[in-house]
Amino acid sequence: MNVLDNENLNWIHFTGDDRFDYPIDYYGAVLSANEDGHIDLLYRWAPDSYCHFHRHVCHTTSTVLAGELHVYDYAGDQSGDKRIRVAGDYAAKEPGDVHMEHGGPEGALVLFNLYAPDGKLADFMGPDGETLTTITLEDMTTGRIAQQAA
Numbered sequence: 001m002n003v004l005d006n007e008n009l010n011w012i013h014f015t016g017d018d019r020f021d022y023p024i025d026y027y028g029a030v031l032s033a034n035e036d037g038h039i040d041l042l043y044r045w046a047p048d049s050y051c052h053f054h055r056h057v058c059h060t061t062s063t064v065l066a067g068e069l070h071v072y073d074y075a076g077d078q079s080g081d082k083r084i085r086v087a088g089d090y091a092a093k094e095p096g097d098v099h100m101e102h103g104g105p106e107g108a109l110v111l112f113n114l115y116a117p118d119g120k121l122a123d124f125m126g127p128d129g130e131t132l133t134t135i136t137l138e139d140m141t142t143g144r145i146a147q148q149a150a
Contacts, residue, residue, distance in 0.1 A: 001031065003031065003042055003065070003111065004065065004066070004109070009029040009031075009042065010029055010030070010143070011027040011028070011029050011044075012027060012028050012029070012140075012143060013026075013027050014026050014027065014028065014051065014052065016050075016052070019126060019127065020050075020052075020127065021127070022050045022102075023046075023048070023049045023050060024049065024050050024051065024052060025045070025046040025049035025050075026043060026044065026045045026046065026049060026050075026051045026103070027043065027044050028041055028042070028043045028140070029041065029042045029043075030140050030141055031111075033137060033140070033141045036117065037058070037115055037116045037117040037118070037119060037137065038113070038114070038115055039113075039114050039116070039121070039137050039140060039141075040111070040112070040113050040114075041111075041112040041113075041114065041140065042109070042110070042111055042112075043108075043109070043110050043112060044103075044107060044108065044109045044110075045067070045069070045101070045102060045103025045107045045108045045109075045110075046103060046107055047103055047104070047105055047106055047107045048102065048103060048104070048105060049102060049103055049107075050100060050101065050102040051100070051101050051102070052124045052125070052132075053100050053124070053125045053126070053127070053129075054098070054099070054100075054122045054123060054124050054125055055096065055097065055098045055122060055123045055125060055131075056093060056095060056096070056097045056114075056121070056122050057095050057096070057116070057120045057121065057122060057123060057134070058095055058114050058115055058116035058117075058118075058120060058121055058122075059092075059093070059094060059095060059114065059115045059116075060092070060093045060097065060112060060113070060114050061090065061091065061092045061093075061112070061113045061114075062090070062091050062093075062110050062111065062112045062113075063088075063089070063090045063110065063111045064085045064086060064087050064088065064089045064108060064109070064110050065087060065109045065110060065111055066087050066107075066108065066109040067087065067103060067104055067106045067107045067108035067109060068084055068085065068086055068103070068104025068105070068106070068108055069084075069085040069089075069101055069102075069103065069104070069108040069110055070082055070083070070084055070085075070101065070102050070103070070104060071083045071084075071085060071099055071100070071101050072099060072100045072101075073097075073098070073099045074098040074099060074100070074129075075098075084104070098125075116136075116137055119136045119137045119138060120134055120135075120136055120137075121134075121135045121136060121137060121139075121140065122134070122135045123135070
């Protein structure tokens with residue numbers, strides 16, 4: 001499968017609403033998923049747009065394939081320094097990683113590999129850090145996530 005040029009990917013579009021004071025505009029596609037909790041996801045950000053504020057609740061690795069991914073890490077309710085990840089950057093994170101990401105001036109394309117033996121992937125969080133919903137492996141593989149993220 002060519003992840004850079006594949007018309008057959010089933011992209012799920014994520015957007016925000018009036019609860020968020022930043023532009024949310026990104027897409028996710030499931031590349032593969034296994035019953036043991038492994039899932040591979042491809043995400044792409046529109047230029048200068050954010051994903052939902054979130055916390056990974058499983059082991060996560062990511063590789064930037066194109067563009068720039070701007071990442072803000074959080075400790076409690078405090079934002080840390082901004083990191084700019086470019087094509088080729090790889091990161092591995094343990095559960096509990098809280099952050100906000102947005103695509104650079106040309107957007108971003110990122111490959112995520114997650115291991116969630118309990119099926120829980122991430123918590124989408126509101127502006128005050130409250131958990132809005134927990135995203136599961138089943139949500140992603142059935143497309144149910146599209147209704148939850150809106």
